[in-house]
Amino acid sequence: MLVRSIFILVISLFTASPCVAETIDAPYGSSKFKSFDGIKNLEQLKAVFDFNFDNPEGVERALIPISYFIKTVQEYGPVSFEPYDLIAVSHGSEVVAFAKQNYQQFKDIVDSASRLVELGVRFEVCSVAAEALGFGVDDFHGFVDVVPLGTYALAYHQQQGYALLPGAATVPSDLINPNNRPFLGKKHDK
Numbered sequence: 001m002l003v004r005s006i007f008i009l010v011i012s013l014f015t016a017s018p019c020v021a022e023t024i025d026a027p028y029g030s031s032k033f034k035s036f037d038g039i040k041n042l043e044q045l046k047a048v049f050d051f052n053f054d055n056p057e058g059v060e061r062a063l064i065p066i067s068y069f070i071k072t073v074q075e076y077g078p079v080s081f082e083p084y085d086l087i088a089v090s091h092g093s094e095v096v097a098f099a100k101q102n103y104q105q106f107k108d109i110v111d112s113a114s115r116l117v118e119l120g121v122r123f124e125v126c127s128v129a130a131e132a133l134g135f136g137v138d139d140f141h142g143f144v145d146v147v148p149l150g151t152y153a154l155a156y157h158q159q160q161g162y163a164l165l166p167g168a169a170t171v172p173s174d175l176i177n178p179n180n181r182p183f184l185g186k187k188h189d190k
Contacts, residue, residue, distance in 0.1 A: 091150020
């Protein structure tokens with residue numbers, strides 16, 4: 001009897017029509033907007049963005065999700081009096097965009113990043129990638145911290161409770177490539 005009841009229940013799940021208004025193009029009705037219950041009761045959200053692009057221009061695209069993240073927190077919470085606890089770790093060919101010598105070429109990107117810093121976003125650059133690209137610690141803008149290794153920093157921040165988020169699209173590639181070759185540091189062996 002129990003087996004028969006379960007069989008009838010399973011068959012009815014697959015043959016019953018949904019309890020929503022349906023049309024031929026939308027047999028399951030329409031989606032609805034949903035925020036998260038209890039979000040306002042949470043502490044501040046912490047996230048680390050992974051920057052590893054084949055082109056320095058990728059930073060521009062990666063700053064957009066960070067801006068939207070901030071906008072969404074402002075609108076839906078959790079609201080905190082602290083600055084946002086967001087970090088962007090750069091460890092690919094895009095590192096050249098944060099070098100002072102390349103400011104004119106990447107002015108819009110650097111200025112956008114600087115505005116995010118004012119909201120509490122921190123930017124970190126991998127020292128191994130920096131050195132391979134011909135840059136030392138003092139070659140970067142003042143809002144950039146140089147860390148021992150990008151992947152090391154990502155793992156460290158995750159252990160500190162930060163959610164790992166890809167920065168728009170993480171694209172591992174050759175560190176030095178045609179997209180960043182014109183912007184290498186003076187210390188690079190050309």
